[in-house]
Amino acid sequence: MVLWPRKKDKEQTGGCNPDITPYARLENAGLTLGDRKILSGLSLDLQEHRIGVIGLNGSGKSSFARLLNGLHLADEGRVTLFGAVAASVRSELPRHVGFVFQNPDHQAIFPTVEEEIAFGLTQLGASKDESRAKALEFLEVHGCLHLAAKPFAELSGGQKQIVCILAVLVMRPAVLVLDEPMTSLDALASRLIFDKLMSLPQRIVMVSHDLTLLTGFDRVLWLEEGQLRMDGPAAKVIAAYRDDIERRSGTVMKAAAI
Numbered sequence: 001m002v003l004w005p006r007k008k009d010k011e012q013t014g015g016c017n018p019d020i021t022p023y024a025r026l027e028n029a030g031l032t033l034g035d036r037k038i039l040s041g042l043s044l045d046l047q048e049h050r051i052g053v054i055g056l057n058g059s060g061k062s063s064f065a066r067l068l069n070g071l072h073l074a075d076e077g078r079v080t081l082f083g084a085v086a087a088s089v090r091s092e093l094p095r096h097v098g099f100v101f102q103n104p105d106h107q108a109i110f111p112t113v114e115e116e117i118a119f120g121l122t123q124l125g126a127s128k129d130e131s132r133a134k135a136l137e138f139l140e141v142h143g144c145l146h147l148a149a150k151p152f153a154e155l156s157g158g159q160k161q162i163v164c165i166l167a168v169l170v171m172r173p174a175v176l177v178l179d180e181p182m183t184s185l186d187a188l189a190s191r192l193i194f195d196k197l198m199s200l201p202q203r204i205v206m207v208s209h210d211l212t213l214l215t216g217f218d219r220v221l222w223l224e225e226g227q228l229r230m231d232g233p234a235a236k237v238i239a240a241y242r243d244d245i246e247r248r249s250g251t252v253m254k255a256a257a258i
């Protein structure tokens, strides 16, 4: 099974330029799923090193993240990724955009940890033996060699999340899109993984409900009902979001008292 082109195929298709800035451009982009409009009117250029995405449950954060790797294609406006219209390079995108799902069970496809890590390397053109050896080396470097032979299904939630992050990192994508990657991790694992992620050279887009994680980010996008409510420096957007939560919770409490 080949989910995206190997090196020589890439040269033939070659629509993505992973070095281009901005790496993502949305022009009045919108998304409808079923009969529901999920995202609308999104116009953005993404180029910063660290971008956070915040918003209430159901505001469209995961759907937005999925536009950035072609898992969803906009049906209104235009989404350009690495200089090419997303729909035209969909099969190339997984090698440039490492996507970590909110639920690790939606990401992993192989029975064992070692196979899950090796798969990406095989897709990049390495032989099976080479992929396996590199996967084991990679797991060792990240202190996870003990998990190599374990069935993915038997890992704890946190271990699954770590393996999914490693499975993406091993491919050295240009951009990482992380959809609440720390939700199942204990405080220590969360801190270690977050520090590791922040030390990476890759550009990162991270969806998170944990606002403190995003305070040092270059830019934060606040989504509300599928639209961009605010876009700016982390401190400013997070402060406005917190104020809004305060205001809304006051209104809800007042309504409950009546």
Ligand SMILES: Nc1ncnc2c1ncn2[C@@H]1O[C@H](COP(=O)(O)OP(=O)(O)OP(=O)(O)O)[C@@H](O)[C@H]1O
Pocket (backbone or CB within 6 Å): 033, 034, 036, 038, 055, 056, 057, 058, 059, 060, 061, 062, 063, 064
């Ligand atoms: N495949 C789908 N078909 C129809 N509606 C969908 C689909 N996927 C998501 N939605 C709806 O789109 C809206 C946005 O969902 P999304 O998961 O993007 O929000 P979110 O901000 O990531 O939420 P959360 O913080 O709870 O993870 C929700 O109302 C959800 O029910």
